Amino acid sequence: MALRNPISHVCKHALSSSSSRASAVSHFVCSRQSMPRRRAMATVVPPVTQDATSSKGPTAMVFMNMGGPSTTDEVGDFLSRLFADADLIPLGRLQSYLGPLISRRRTPKIQKQYAAIGGGSPIRKWSEYQSSEMCKILDQISPETAPHKPYVAFRYANPLTEDMYAQLLKDGFGGGKGGRAVAFTQYPQYSCSTTGSSLNELWKWRTRLEGKGSNTDPSGSITWSVIDRWPVHPGLVEAFAQNIEAQLATYTPETRKDVVLLFSAHSLPMSVVNRGDTYPAEVAATVYNVMQRLKFSNPYRLCWQSQVGPSAWLGAQTSDTVQEYVKKGQTDLVLIPIAFTSDHIETLYELDQEVIHEAGHPGVKRAESLNGNRVFIEALADIAFKHLQSGESCSRQMGLRCQGCKSERCLESKRFFVGQENLLAVR
Numbered sequence: 001m002a003l004r005n006p007i008s009h010v011c012k013h014a015l016s017s018s019s020s021r022a023s024a025v026s027h028f029v030c031s032r033q034s035m036p037r038r039r040a041m042a043t044v045v046p047p048v049t050q051d052a053t054s055s056k057g058p059t060a061m062v063f064m065n066m067g068g069p070s071t072t073d074e075v076g077d078f079l080s081r082l083f084a085d086a087d088l089i090p091l092g093r094l095q096s097y098l099g100p101l102i103s104r105r106r107t108p109k110i111q112k113q114y115a116a117i118g119g120g121s122p123i124r125k126w127s128e129y130q131s132s133e134m135c136k137i138l139d140q141i142s143p144e145t146a147p148h149k150p151y152v153a154f155r156y157a158n159p160l161t162e163d164m165y166a167q168l169l170k171d172g173f174g175g176g177k178g179g180r181a182v183a184f185t186q187y188p189q190y191s192c193s194t195t196g197s198s199l200n201e202l203w204k205w206r207t208r209l210e211g212k213g214s215n216t217d218p219s220g221s222i223t224w225s226v227i228d229r230w231p232v233h234p235g236l237v238e239a240f241a242q243n244i245e246a247q248l249a250t251y252t253p254e255t256r257k258d259v260v261l262l263f264s265a266h267s268l269p270m271s272v273v274n275r276g277d278t279y280p281a282e283v284a285a286t287v288y289n290v291m292q293r294l295k296f297s298n299p300y301r302l303c304w305q306s307q308v309g310p311s312a313w314l315g316a317q318t319s320d321t322v323q324e325y326v327k328k329g330q331t332d333l334v335l336i337p338i339a340f341t342s343d344h345i346e347t348l349y350e351l352d353q354e355v356i357h358e359a360g361h362p363g364v365k366r367a368e369s370l371n372g373n374r375v376f377i378e379a380l381a382d383i384a385f386k387h388l389q390s391g392e393s394c395s396r397q398m399g400l401r402c403q404g405c406k407s408e409r410c411l412e413s414k415r416f417f418v419g420q421e422n423l424l425a426v427r
């Protein structure tokens with residue numbers, strides 16, 4: 001159930017200790033019983049040296065995501081950064097030659113797509129809204145770490161990671177003064193090509209702007225911790241489930257239970273899947289939790305969209321799936337974008353204007369994206385609150401590299417964020 005004012009909702013509980021506050025906050029998002037307990041800690045982040053009686057804040061809450069071009073003029077730069085990213089599209093020694101070539105060729109086509117969704121990606125607007133709303137809630141439920149200051153760091157669009165880092169330093173974090181920052185991935189499910197890439201970029205700029213020291217050195221640089229995945233957070237699951245229920249309610253009572261729920265996530269190249277990437281399993285975990293919350297009211301499938309280029313990608317593809325079901329006479333379908341937290345060209349263009357339009361049947365619909373959803377923003381606050389309370393530097397899972405990983409960048413950035421002593425498979 002959505003909570004309009006978290007403090008009013010928790011008023012029954014004594015707010016005198018942080019543990020009572022923790023359970024009260026989790027209570028409003030979901031039932032406490034279903035909340036999976038976090039596993040043992042990785043590195044413990046040392047408290048920022050401050051007067052023991054005052055708040056340990058300010059705390060910088062940095063929302064990391066890929067970003068998108070806000071105008072069609074920004075599409076060229078967006079794509080050239082994207083195709084230059086060897087964590088996303090590894091082109092080997094030819095990267096600096098092929099990257100600009102492919103992005104230049106692709107720009108006009110992708111510009112048309114952004115023009116068709118209103119002239120740009122709404123991801124910046126939503127990220128800024130979500131992060132600032134979350135920080136308002138955190139200021140109320142976590143006064144120990146207040147004030148919480150929202151930042152956005154995009155991998156391929158403005159505000160870029162380096163701009164965010166420069167702003168942090170300007171705002172008095174680091175630069176000899178210490179301070180705490182939380183890198184909060186906005187990809188619920190971890191992939192080395194998405195969250196991994198953003199963390200590698202963050203580590204690169206940390207090294208360039210603050211030197212090579214460890215994450216916990218006493219020289220007054222920023223102490224970072226990471227929220228690296230949250231695929232089954234009950235508030236996330238609840239927000240998805242409510243949006244699905246709202247769309248199911250638009251069908252007649254007679255047809256409703258036979259509507260097929262088609263969860264759709266951005267696909268991955270099979271080379272990334274076979275390297276051992278955790279994303280497919282984590283996406284499946286989100287889907288299963290949402291279905292459990294819906295009491296398996298409808299039949300469902302998970303399918304994969306937006307593959308790019310000629311290599312093999314994880315399937316079945318969303319567009320084929322819709323076509324095949326419609327051909328079989330199953331014309332009541334609800335598409336659910338399950339791996340991204342706001343609208344973007346893959347929902348507004350690929351799903352709405354291609355897949356659904358081409359299906360040519362009014363029974364093929366899409367669940368709304370999370371965007372400004374209150375239940376979702378409260379879930380973000382709950383995830384951040386628990387992280388701040390836990391003292392963890394990141395999840396245990398982050399310390400294990402993919403079995404096929406050969407990347408020096410992954411190694412170095414994990415050494416930094418996870419802490420040397422907690423890395424499990426570093427060689």
Ligand SMILES: C=CC1=C(C)c2cc3[nH]c(cc4nc(cc5[nH]c(cc1n2)c(C)c5CCC(=O)O)C(CCC(=O)O)=C4C)c(C)c3C=C
Pocket residue numbers: 066067068069079082088089106110121122123187191193194266267268269272279308339340343344345346
């Ligand atoms: C969880 C989400 C995403 C994963 C995983 C992901 C992997 C991935 N993507 C590419 C290549 C491209 N992606 C592009 C755009 C794009 N990708 C995602 C999300 C994920 N990508 C989104 C939300 C967007 C759109 C951004 C917006 O509009 O807001 C593009 C650019 C568009 C195009 O040229 O088609 C490319 C290219 C790869 C190779 C990959 C896995 C390795």
Ligand code: FES
Pocket residue numbers: 192196275277400401402404405406407410411
């Ligand atoms: S590619 Fe997964 S840890 Fe490096």
Ligand SMILES: [Fe+2]
Pocket residue numbers: 266306
């Ligand atoms: Fe993508």
